[in-house]
Amino acid sequence: MAEAPSGERPPSWATIYDAPPPVKYPYDPAEALGDLPGVHYALEQFLASHMVESEEYCHKSDEKKERLYFATGYGLIQCVKGLMSYADEDLLSAINHTRHGNLVASQHRKKAGLIGSILGSAGLSSHTQFIKSMTDVERHAELVYAESLFEKALLGIVYSGDWLAFIKEALNMRTTITIYRQLGAFLDEADAAYAASLQNGGETTTTTPPPPPPPTPAAAKSPNASSRPPRRTEDPRIDAHFRSGVYLGVGMCNIILSLMPGKLQTLVELFGYRGERRVGLEMLMRAGGWDSASDSGRQDQDAGVVEAAEEGVRRTICDMALLIFHLVLSSFTVEGVDVGVAGRILEWNLKRYPNGVSFSLSSSSSLFPHSPPPSPSSLLPPLPSLPPPPPPPPFPPSRKALTHPHPHTGVFFLFGAGRLALHRSQPRQAIRYYTQAMASQVQYRNLDHVSFWEVAVARLALWEVGARVPGGDVVVLKGQGRGKGRGKGKGEEGKGKEGEKEGGEGGGGEVEEVVGGSAMCWRVLEREATWSKSIYSYGLAACLLEDWPTDDLASPEGRKRKEERMDEARGLMARVPVVRQKIAGKSIPLEKFVARKARKFAAQGNRLLLPALEVAYVFQAIAHAPRAVLVGKMLPLVRRALARLAMYGEGTGVSAAQVSVSVNGNGHGEEGSVPPTPTTPYTPATPFTPSTPAPPKSAASLASGWRIGAVMGRASRGAKAAQGAGKLGVERYEGGAGEYWDDLCLARFLEGVCLRYVAYPDPDAVPDPEEKIEEGMDVPQEEAARGAEEALRAVFAYGPKIELDHHLVYHAHYELGRLLACQGDFEGAKAEYELVLSGKTLEVGPSGRKGKYSMENALHIRTHAALDALQSASGQNKHRA
Template sequence: MLSPPPKINGPYCVDNALDDLPAIKYAEYLFLNSNMVESEQYCLDIDSQKERLYVTSGYCLIQCLKAIMSYEDEDLQEANKHVKHGNNLAFKHRAPPAPLVSRIAGLVWENSAIGVGFIKSMTPVQRHAELLYAETFLSFRTMINIYLLLGRYLEVVDAEAAARAEALEDKSIDKDFRSGVELGVGASNLILSLMPDKLLAVAEIFGYRGNRDAGLSILMKAGGWVKGEKLPRVDAEEEGLRRTLADICLMCFHLVISTVTFRGVDLEMAETILDYNLKRYPNGVFFLIAQGRLFALRSQPKQAISSYTRALTAQTQYRSLHYISFWELAIANLALWEVGASLEQWHAQEREATWSKACYIYGAASCLLQIGGEGKEREARLEEAAALLDRIPGVVHKIAGKSIPIEKFVARKARKFASQGRHLLLPALELAYVFLAIDHAPRAILLEKILPVVEQALDTLKANESNIEKYESKAKRFWDDYCLAHFLEGVCWRFVTYPDKEAIITEEETTSRQINRVEAASRAQRALQQVIKHGFKIELDHYIVYHAHYELGRLYICMGDNEKARKHLDLVISGKPLEAVPALRKSQLMMRTTAVLEALDQGRESP
């Protein structure tokens, strides 16, 4: 356990700003080990006037996290106030700009007025202030420009040190500054690399390059990580202030962003980084949640639930952090097809969380409709679900006048429920697909719990296929239900046949549940082809057709038929309408399809 540094005495002096680094490292340790309130109070105790460069910036970070978790207007405004104050404080610590004449001359020949020369002329405090100014600046463009300049500065001084045969790195640059630059440059590269190719090509004209491999390498360098090695080459005594933040950034990429991209994703590396940090911060809520994500991606939802539950008990100070666990628990329980347990988590979020009330409400309503029941019990659940769905139009968020895609999706589902006599087919299973719970459901769950539910729905539809008018007399839409049921059947059989490449399948599961892969793949193929065949008859759920092409393309890749796979994936990404009405949720699908095609082009395996 890290001990608190000696108490700070005397008035604050700008020239001694870096003397506060041990204090902010201790505050960071408290925060990462789930002692959030103690960390926040420690910052206030040593800097009640909010005049110390690093302490103020650390306090800003805490306020930003609180605001992001709660998403309350009051918290967001408070965080914005603290960030502006932190940015102004960093600005006051920065080096004064060179005279205009010198800056103009610097455009013609190199001098100390602009660029790397200007950074070289700064004192250590001024360089740290420049870094903190970037970290607290609300303009992404300005932030990246500063990071790139500081990154070039490190490259130059390191090259000069190597030329002098001193070392591969300039030892005069402190680790705290270096880790901050590596975090900023690495994260910037990762973020830019997620942009569509056409948009990235435009960004590159202005000097912004999103090199994912370079970004990952720089972030790993901050922690001394080397692929294939279980321990870092940088220990806790030698690490920089932002080393753990770089580790968290890496875990976010491998465990969260990996849902929309494949290139660079390495779950083994994520596990190595996670194990190291869990030993350092055994009670760290962020690392326990990351552990749950790792289990979920490996199709181990039971173990994921255990980690998320531990995260709930690890800290009780910031209630808003519990909402992340509630969300993940709801999805993990859907992967186990424990719909009642998922309902409890949706209810908990619907009552308290504010990030997306529409999603939480729809999650609860879909589970209620899925559970159903008989007689009065069924009627009571139907009434409760109807009351919940009626609330959705009033809680949908808009950002810059635009609806969030997932909220637009659930809003349309709520309208569909009302328009077709309070009926939705397999709503919880459809939601499980949307949130990738089917992708990471264990094979036994798919075979024994989920597919029987789908087959029951298909039997009902087949019984009505000869008399569609009767089915639709109750305002139900036969072909919407028909295509949805076959789509979910196809997706389930696809993952039964070819589990996600990261899935851990036990020997017992392999031997006790042997399947005929050819037959199972054929069932998946036939089901998805039925969706494509009848997709033009869909009235509302047009997204199903696009996703059917995507899933069929992925299935063909698993079957080794890349030519057919490319045909379906190219249809998705072409932008051409695949049915009469444009579909919702296309942006995320486009990202995933692009990632699959990229993996296909490079001969790499995609999940």
């Protein structure tokens, strides 16, 4: 436990354990809550990056897997491992252990009568009287039963991959929701009765006898317990551990139901289920006291926060659920998002988990003073035997704690800190957090894959697509091995061949890994991770197809390396459609998208336009890119693509006179024919206002709009140039006219998106004071907004000529709605959103009028969220619409 100077309060986040809590043997189900301190300690160890020690402690504390909390806690760890690895054997092991934990919880539950059970499961009874009649252990068992049932259902959906299994597990989800609702109603009723008793002069209005509180070790008692006033009127006879579990379950159920699409929400409401997002967030915040904690502007930011010594065992999981909502799910929803709350939660938990205290597990006597007898007495029926737990996947040899050469920071909250930095458009800072997360733990390689995914996206936000990055972040690990793929990481073009040899399969010595550019991160994921080989392969291929700063096409060696890179990209693209997966019998939308792009790559003669920048849009890297990257790297890249398109046809907004090109026998321009980006001062052309109607579908009207000289290198054109005079003709473009219009609309769409974020950065963005933009390259807000609208409307004008990428039209309407909302034109934004949700085919040709377009469901979710933000009564989220 953290020591505080005499007379001073210890910090609210100070750990309450200075030794592992003892475990009592033999096990008595009536005293099941005596294991709560041990489970609390195991959770602290897990979150402090001592995952293996936590798992081993749970296993040794209950080798027979008969204890309520240890059996289900061990099953939860297996669930996390299975979802991280996504390997069949890990998922199957997790299913077996969660099923066993569910059985243990069921044996601890109070048995209901047949009629009461039917009415309760059907939601036809409040069931609170039955819960009141339970003992404290039985109420905890009811809670744990719902939790383990949810885990089992989730694993079953992921593992089975068929629709029938999804229906079966959905029924289990329904049972879980029903139990949580009943427990939540009981808690509300108990608190209301206690509050009424206080108003009646202290006479209790409830008939429930006060249950004894869960045992707590002496070291866990808070010196501030009597000094801090209660935050709200709560029945003190209900322990904090039970409360935190109910808050977690009721809160998550409300949030999950509120995130469902409108049609599905209507369906579940027929069964009596409705999700209130505000209620869900309030319940999750209540577990940690964040609903009454001071805001970031107050001096004492810990005021009102539940101290670690007084928290419920599930409080930290509630905190993590809030972080996931505010920092991850906020990519698809708006209402209720508060990045400031996420920042306060992260700040507190990063103080709590800077270096967890770990204890050697080499001797069981220090942890288990009362060795379990050969045949412990038990009031429970015998449980089926389980196979021994599988060894952790490529973990290093077990280490002895207290001798670790560097502190272990909580890896999960470092993930949150990285997401927060990315939300603030600080990808460089985010990469530092993710590399620190890699160095903070050496036990679960799958957790490193989370960091590599996030770094891959952050590198795209910095437009560092190559394998190597000058001054790249280095992770140095001393005294620990990391398994295959670890090492110096300096193989040819970032392949890490030398790294694999030096890293070996784990061991001692100093191990170093360089976290390079986006391509390097995708390569690690494609080689090691198992979540989505399809997406990893496409992400790597897209980066390989881009030009790298290290390319030296003037030398034979440089040309050879680039050709080898292109060959590798072709092989990866061929794999993308083959390695797709399914969940609940349904294809993953993002995998369907990359598979379509891979097929398009092959159909176009192994060619795609701006593939990595399109990936950056899909993963919202453009949204979080610093302004200097947008105007200095991304927009010039788009300009070069438009300049090449301008040689063949209309609609690019780039003067054909700027392009000097020799044409080969196939009508293709030679490499290097596009001039470098000019740095002439910015010059607007014809006045343009947001209220200007959409231009007609003619190139002449599109070409007469606004120009950016500094960034896009545009010049005014005469009528002949606008009509296509001096062009090579779209039929001579690469694969013909069809490819031209697809590429044109993609380039104009990406141009519009980049300019929109130049004009209106993400509302949570925090500009870097050290960020420098080259003189003459910046774009004023008003002109960037005009250019964004012109580019997006160009997609509408030429959308009917698109052959494959019809989704660009619908995404362009969504992005135009975002732009209009930022400008305060809420009615115009609403009209664009309603077009996306209308189900109409909009500005697409005959080939786009059948079936779904790519990423349709994801776009509808984001559009619904933006529309809800516009219609918010408070109006506080309209800037996020």
